[in-house]
Amino acid sequence: MRAAPGAAVALALLVALTASLAAVFPRAVDRYEDEGLRHAVEEATAQSSSVQLSAPPPWSEIPQGERESALLPDTLGKQYAQLLDVVRAPLVPDREQSTYGVRNAQPLEAPEPWLPRPSGLPAQMSLAAPNGLADHSRLREGRLPRTDGTVTAATAEVEAAVTTETAAKLRIKAGSVIHVPGVERAPLAVRITGIVAPRDPEGAYWTTQPLLRRPSLSRVPGSIGNEQTYWLGALLLAPEAAPALLGTPGNPVRYWQLAPDPASLTARDLSRLSSAVAALESGPDLLKVRAFTDPEVDASTGLDDVLTSYAELRSGISPLVAVAVFGTGTVAAIVLLMAGGLAADRRRAELALIRARGGSLRGVMGRLLAETAVVAVPAGALGLTAALLAVPYGRLSYAVTAAAAVTLLACAVLPLRAATAHRAVRVHGAREDLTSVRPSRRRTVAELTLLVLASAAVFTLRQRGAASGDQLVALAPVLIGVIAALVLVRVYPLPLRHLARPAARLRGAVGHLSLARAGRTSVSTVLPLLALLTALTTAAFGGSVLAGVTDARDRAALLTLGADARVEAIGPLPADLPEEVRSTSGADEVTALSIAYQAKPEGGPVTVPLAGVEPEEYARLAGRTGLGAFPGGELSRSGQRVLPALASPSVADRYGTRPLPVRLEDGSEVTVRIVLVRELTPAVSGTEFLVVDRSGLSAEAARPSTLLLTGDHLDAGTLHKAEDAGTDVRLRSEERARYVDSPLQSGAERVYTAAVAAGAGYAVLALLLALVRAAPERAALLARLRTMGLTRSQGRRLLVLEALPGALLAAAGGALTGWAAVRLLAPGVDLTTIALATPGGGSAAGTAPLRTDPASLLLPALAVLLLATGIAAAQAWWTGRKGSVTELRAGDAR
Structure with missing residues (x-):
């Protein structure tokens, strides 16, 4: 602690933060699951x-x-x-x-x-x-x-x-x-x-x-x-x-x-x-x-039914949360491994000297374990205390176990890394880049084992779904990221080495030198790349889940209302209400229609909702909402005695295309012929409906009873004032909020978001650790190249170009891996449970499949690219600003 106080403080902060997050998670899960159960019982x-x-x-x-x-x-x-x-x-x-x-x-x-x-x-x-x-x-x-x-x-x-x-x-x-x-x-x-x-x-x-x-x-x-x-x-x-x-x-x-x-x-x-x-x-x-x-x-x-319903909801949500938590935990573990590796590299000469002077391997490991424990154990205890204060609810044993596991890992990394590096006594270390260190058979076997596990997890998830609850299934996105990292580290130096040859013929040495250095990737690059790909894969999967939940709720609300807002009355609307609604702030278009919910085809006992609309106006609404778009002209009456009708598939199958008499609620009768069939329509959310030109109905039946509004920024307060006229006003935003029915849903979403955010933070930390590890070597390189005439601008270009291939590799590989993970796992993931737990929500919107979210793929990848190149440029600027460096023993310019 006296020799390297900065490193000790950094390790303590890392352990405290990681232990705190690890201890908070099980207690947060306990809290929202218990709140969800109590809510279910209280709401029953x-x-x-x-x-x-x-x-x-x-x-x-x-x-x-x-x-x-x-x-x-x-x-x-x-x-x-x-x-x-x-x-x-x-x-x-x-x-x-x-x-x-x-x-x-x-x-x-x-x-x-x-x-x-x-x-x-x-x-x-x-x-x-x-x-x-x-x-x-x-x-x-x-x-x-x-x-x-x-x-x-x-x-x-x-x-x-x-x-x-x-x-x-x-x-x-x-x-x-x-x-x-x-x-x-x-x-x-x-x-x-x-x-x-x-x-x-x-x-x-x-x-x-x-x-x-x-x-x-x-x-x-x-x-x-x-x-x-x-x-x-x-x-x-x-x-x-x-x-x-x-x-x-x-x-x-x-x-x-x-x-x-x-x-x-x-x-x-x-x-x-x-x-x-x-x-x-x-x-x-x-x-x-x-x-x-x-x-x-x-x-x-009926308490057993309430408990069964809750258990089904929890079983559908827990596996999705586990995916994010496993991803974040993997990235956090990698960062701890990288921190231990950085400490081992910093003390390599010291440990080699101790071993050369007769120090035993067991003694060196014990000393390093004690030194690390002096810093990590108090930090872990501090992180656990902070977690218990932040979330004063939940099982203590799980929190203590999670914090202890983090602390134990932090204590063991440095001794184990040192034991691996100094198992044999060496005075001088050999090069450790891929040009000299070839993958061993053990590494090949380990990679193949991971490949088999990842394939089994993906296959299991596709066959049985995310609700199967297997831990291997929850690890599937992580394993996909692991395999991608190992494959990319093996493959990507090859094209760089081929590019370095033609670059050598160009004027200037910066391009050739940067490609040559990037092609001799250090073996230690595996861990940073693994952390980045795992974090990007988890972020892509998590972002797609959250975006899918939002889309499912928005879709369900749209299917229920048929537009961004719905104003409806049991009988006809007041005559002046449509114009008042049209003047509402934010209303782009208002569609008036009349709906007879008890219309009886052929005068029989079966009732089918019949909507009377203005064809062109209603066609624009259907096209804008994506609910059964159709050409408005085909529904126009055009003086015909038999009204053209749009029908649902079930109604069309039942009555065919023959002229069909329909008795309305006011006693009048119209004859319709089904000319269009659509599965959805804005006027009615059910699976049976008829839609006709309103001008062909009687004066009483044609009076508007429903208004459908579209607009991105509707004035909810003004619209709800229409309820004073005896109408029911529902907005799409309010309907969407209704689907968040249980603390189990909202709590799981918060934990999921926090896990993805923590994973992104650890990925950035992994990138910083990788750059810190390479910083002394890069500083020495720039200093020596400056003695050979390399300018400051050329030095900045060198470091940026050297960092660019790795950053592109991580960004492109992360985006590709995230896309592949979502595509591979989507058939086994149904977001309906977490998105639409309200009774009836699922039936309204069908299933909510997992789909790729472009923003979740591209934004984190671009952030990694910009951060990596930006840090390299900042390092080159700072090194150049310092002037001479201590690495030089000759040619020093003071």
């Missing part, structure tokens, strides 16, 4: 995510007193406590939202004439005695229900409460009395003593059984329209009044509902969580519950 309805257990009323064979006792809160509460003990981790119930009680399985008819009767049918009531009503509601009027003495099946009257929504819609007030039928007894009178408002209306306590909070307008099975509808509401009894339900024909059932606690859910426990749910739903845990509740207890939940 409580009916889907809660585990509901129910038991029929106690057997009629047992004494009446025992039947009534089985419904009391003390009995149910003890069973609930035992149930909580049965539930196995990691399924943790949310005790605040979980509850138990008694309710009627069948609603009871309430004959009170003052209850609303939409179609003349009396309202029906479901009696429920939930536990914890006082804790989950606020009293708005009256008081909470209670019991006076012991309630039995023969009790004549009980008290109940209703929610504010039930009271408002069913016109119930405090003090109202509602009668429900009894069994072998007079009707049971239910007196309303209070009106309550839920404290958490969206909590599982209320939403698991929505009827407890909000009444519903129900329809008699088999009825059509609103002919036979009735109100269905709930009356909330005190828990101690539950035995009264035995005296009604409502078939009272005991229930226990367990709402999962989202805060306790973690993605790493997904398999155990699924097992816990299955065990409680239909496995051994359900048998345990039946042992202390009732042999006929039944369990139901």
Whole structure:
């Protein structure tokens, strides 16, 4: 550290940065995966995510007193406590939202004439005695229900409460009395003593059984329209009044509902969580519950479906993230290897002298390991600490393991590199360029092995897809870059040597000298080129993935809306609205059309959406959006009685090209003939449609009901003001944002972007290390050539021309390798999962295949080219500015 403080500080910074990034990654993945799981559970309805257990009323064979006792809160509460003990981790119930009680399985008819009767049918009531009503509601009027003495099946009257929504819609007030039928007894009178408002209306306590909070307008099975509808509401009894339900024909059932606690859910426990749910739903845990509740207890939940959906989403995203992470990790490892190699080269003379004076190889390696560990271990610990502070969430063991692996690699590189170089005692080092050092058989075998692995990975990915989850598949782009680097290093000196011969005949020595030096590429060039190609391949693959995700979402939004914005109403639009919309800032073109979604071809029961359009205007819209472009003139009515129609393939196959009568929603009828067939059209996003000239429709059917707008900078605020006129306004940008439905998507995209950016940074660092390694030799060369008359401008040209072939090799090879990787792996990669996780998104846009993104190929390659030549020019300028150099022993000009 005293002899080379700069090198020690640089190594410490490199290790700290790499260890920090390595430790951050698993914790960042844990965070977005856990957030995605919790989001999935929270977004699911409580009916889907809660585990509901129910038991029929106690057997009629047992004494009446025992039947009534089985419904009391003390009995149910003890069973609930035992149930909580049965539930196995990691399924943790949310005790605040979980509850138990008694309710009627069948609603009871309430004959009170003052209850609303939409179609003349009396309202029906479901009696429920939930536990914890006082804790989950606020009293708005009256008081909470209670019991006076012991309630039995023969009790004549009980008290109940209703929610504010039930009271408002069913016109119930405090003090109202509602009668429900009894069994072998007079009707049971239910007196309303209070009106309550839920404290958490969206909590599982209320939403698991929505009827407890909000009444519903129900329809008699088999009825059509609103002919036979009735109100269905709930009356909330005190828990101690539950035995009264035995005296009604409502078939009272005991229930226990367990709402999962989202805060306790973690993605790493997904398999155990699924097992816990299955065990409680239909496995051994359900048998345990039946042992202390009732042999006929039944369990139901949709939580397993929620977990399965999440698992499918994660399995589609994780392999894509792994590709970027493996690429970045490979480049980072190469940079650490290069840093160790640079340190070994810097200390080559020192180590050779130690070995020549009798130093053992083991002793030299131990000394170098200790020296490196003094710097690397504290740096690694510092990087780990920074990572833990930056991302204070996730598994600690993974972060520690990743940081320790980086630190261990940094400590081991220098000793191993020195052991390789100084295995035999040498006083003078030999040349190490490709003209003197030929590839060994071991290297050839290693390269062939990598070639086989890369081929197997590409073949596997093409056959099984990226979701197969194999680590070898995730390494496929990296292996492609590795093979390309090894092949290019072997091949590229050959054309340079052939070019150097004719260059020798030219005037001046700069061109010939630069080509000759570039043709004698050092063996150490393999690592920098490998780092650059791996980084460029990963950047091309990653950029193509991110661009493909963006394009897929944009395409799905366009297919859904048909344009950049869509203004639609259930009926005709206000007469002045089209002109107002046309004056909106940013609107290039506004297309008005009428859509009859219930049009019936041949007057049959099958409905097909029929859009009435202005042909030329609509044709321009279809061409601009790329949704089924067609010649506008072919759809024009031109005085014909039979309207030419554009149809989807399914409609065209069903009805053919014969004249087809179509009955519209206003009762009018038109005759159409299908003359054009297109799979897509802007007016309708479905797979069945008809499009005709609007001028051939009746005045009522031709009134515009939809406006489609195109424009790059639409004023969203002004457009949304049109909603005041009763219209639905949707913008393409807003629709595109809707497809980012889960933190799993957004988190994966952030990690992916960060990984690609980190890989690019390490690639630049690899390039800098390569130039730093060659800097002393280049400085000495320029100094000696200046004594022979080489000018400063010629020196700059020499270094730039010498660096240019390698930079071109890296840039062109990286772009070509990235293109090949995307093309080879594209058949096995489907971006639909990460791009369109919103239900229905995938069906709207079909699949989202991986395509080559030109910007991701060319921009990083050009950056490498400019950086390499720019650094070479800067080095030549700085060397020339210094004047004489210490490498010269004679001819020094001071």
